[in-house]
Amino acid sequence: xxxxxxxxxxLIIYISIFSIALGCLLVFSAYRIALEEINEVLDxxxxxxxxxxxxxxxEPVKSQFDQMRHYHEEDLFVDVWSxxxxxxxxxxxxxxxxxxxxxxxxxxxxxxxxxxxxxxxxKDYQVQISQQQSTRQHLALELAGSMFIPYLLFMPFVIWxxxxxxxxxxxxxxxxxxxxxxxxxxxxxxxxxxxxxVEIAPTIRxxxxxxxxxxxxxxxxxxxxxxxxxxxxxxxxxxxxQMQILLKQFPEAQDLQNLSKGLxxxxxxxxxLLSLAKQDASILELETKQPCSLHHVALNCVEQLIxxxxxxxxxxxMERQEEIFLLCPESAVHSILFNLIDNAIxxxxxxxxxxVSVFEQEGVAVLLVEDNGPGIxxxxxxxxxxxFYRVHHHLEIGSGLGLSIVDKAVERLGGxxxxxxxxTLGGLQVRVSLPMQ
Numbered sequence: 001x002x003x004x005x006x007x008x009x010x011l012i013i014y015i016s017i018f019s020i021a022l023g024c025l026l027v028f029s030a031y032r033i034a035l036e037e038i039n040e041v042l043d044x045x046x047x048x049x050x051x052x053x054x055x056x057x058x059e060p061v062k063s064q065f066d067q068m069r070h071y072h073e074e075d076l077f078v079d080v081w082s083x084x085x086x087x088x089x090x091x092x093x094x095x096x097x098x099x100x101x102x103x104x105x106x107x108x109x110x111x112x113x114x115x116x117x118x119x120x121x122x123k124d125y126q127v128q129i130s131q132q133q134s135t136r137q138h139l140a141l142e143l144a145g146s147m148f149i150p151y152l153l154f155m156p157f158v159i160w161x162x163x164x165x166x167x168x169x170x171x172x173x174x175x176x177x178x179x180x181x182x183x184x185x186x187x188x189x190x191x192x193x194x195x196x197x198v199e200i201a202p203t204i205r206x207x208x209x210x211x212x213x214x215x216x217x218x219x220x221x222x223x224x225x226x227x228x229x230x231x232x233x234x235x236x237x238x239x240x241x242q243m244q245i246l247l248k249q250f251p252e253a254q255d256l257q258n259l260s261k262g263l264x265x266x267x268x269x270x271x272x273l274l275s276l277a278k279q280d281a282s283i284l285e286l287e288t289k290q291p292c293s294l295h296h297v298a299l300n301c302v303e304q305l306i307x308x309x310x311x312x313x314x315x316x317x318m319e320r321q322e323e324i325f326l327l328c329p330e331s332a333v334h335s336i337l338f339n340l341i342d343n344a345i346x347x348x349x350x351x352x353x354x355x356v357s358v359f360e361q362e363g364v365a366v367l368l369v370e371d372n373g374p375g376i377x378x379x380x381x382x383x384x385x386x387x388f389y390r391v392h393h394h395l396e397i398g399s400g401l402g403l404s405i406v407d408k409a410v411e412r413l414g415g416x417x418x419x420x421x422x423x424t425l426g427g428l429q430v431r432v433s434l435p436m437q
Contacts, residue, residue, distance in 0.1 A: 007173075011166050016159050023155070027148045035140035039116075042073060042136065043105060046118040046129040053080065053127050054120055063095060063130070065112060073139045077130040084124070095130045107133070172197050176204075188215040232270045239263055269401075292330040294358045294365055295323050301337040302356060305345060312350045316341070319355035324365050326434060332409045333367075333434075339402040340369040340430050348373040353425055363436055364415075370422035370429040381419040410434075 063077035077095055095115060097108055103120045114133040119126060176196055190208040193201050243260045250256055302316060309316035326333070337356070344354045348371040357368035376384060385407045410417045415434040422429035 008163075008166055008170055012159070012163050015162050015166075019155065019158060019162075023148060023151050026151065027144050030144035030147050031140050034143040035136060038073065038136050038140055038143075042131065043116075043118065046076060046105075046131065049076065049078070050118050050120040050127045050129045053078065054122060058125060058127060060125070065095065067112060071132060071135050073131075073135055075131070075135070079128045079130065080125055082125055095128070097126075097128055099126055173200065176200060188212075188218075232266075236263065236266055236270060290327070290330070291325045292328050292333055293323065293325055294333060294367065295321050297330060297333045298337055298356055298358045298367070301334060301341055304338065305341050308342070308345050309354065312345065312348070312352070314345060314348055314351070315353045316345070317355065318357070320357035320359050320368075322359045324358060324360055326365055326436065328413055328434070332413055335409045336406050336432055337367060337369070339406045340367075340432075343402050344369055344371040344373070344428075344430075347371070348427065352427075355425065360436070365434045365436055367432040367434070368429065370425050371427040372422070372425040373427040375421055375426070375428045376419065378419075384419070385417075406432075 058080045060082055061078055061080045063079050065077065079096055081096060083099055095110065095117070097106060097117060097119055100106065100119050100121055104118070106117050106119055108115055108117065112132075115130050116133050116136070117128050117130040119128045121127075179191070188211040190211060191204050193204050193208075196204060240260075240263045243256065243263055246256055247253070247260060298318065298321070302318065306316055341354065341356060348354055352372050354369070354371045357366070357370075359366055359368075384403050386404065407417055410432055413434055415432055418431045418433075420429045420431065421427070
């Protein structure tokens, strides 16, 4: 499995390595340049010294080299020796060089290292000015090192500056990530390319094309569900009316009663599918937001469903009611309360009780629906919000979409939904919290 990496860290590491390698190259170049300059200056000095010695009728001189001493660039070894007095066979043991015919610079190796020597041959004498090659190399290395030390001292500040520059340069990527993270899960509008660098413009274009394809696919799916639900509603309603006529003529026919229940379930399913399609299509968000009275919406839902409650002899009413106004689509709040009360009626036994409350608590509007039905196990609270999931599917006719529609509407209003056991009635208590602003 390939691990993820940070582009910013990788750039900093690579640039740091490159900077160090560049520093080493600079040191080597400075060393070579310094060595050439030192050779040029000291060579001129050695030549000048040898010519001055030759002009003043030199006496034989033999230099002494101390292996334990550290010599500097100003230390030169002067030897003046006669061709007739020296034993040439022992020249390799000291600094003396075999007689040469032409004046110039020579390099020779002895037991004490490599030497750079200027030799000026005279008639009877040979003048030679010698210097250790390592002395010049050490001087050049010191000069190059003195140039590299400031480089090393400034390197942390350079790396910090590069890190800051890289961070600022990559900031548009972080802004782009933040923009995507702040988007709603259903937000598929195109990303504005003009707000981002040209380097990530191709990526943004491809993402916009992807958003467009996803949006088209979702719209086609929603349109299909809405069209199918709308087209099925009329014939199913007609079939249901005809079934009611048949039941009046044959009230004892069990098959007709079962068929009537099936038609009622299909009619309810179609109605829920149409409502769900509207929720998915974000119709609620497109509606003009006006002040909505939660108290009046709750009373309206109770009035619309009171006949279903009366059929089961259920005591349905408002337990606590406060006048609360929210700036939101009224249809969204109506969809929430209608489906919650409808579900409560389905699963509350005959002669049961359902209480609906609307009040403000800790700065939020609270919609509360509780009953004395069988309730739901806490481990199923998350599952019942899924589409087509039903806990007591054998008890009542339903589609398993009611709570999914409620959850979708609550999400669009920026609220929260929670399930607990009712302390007063003992059944299920559904609490919907909506922001006041």
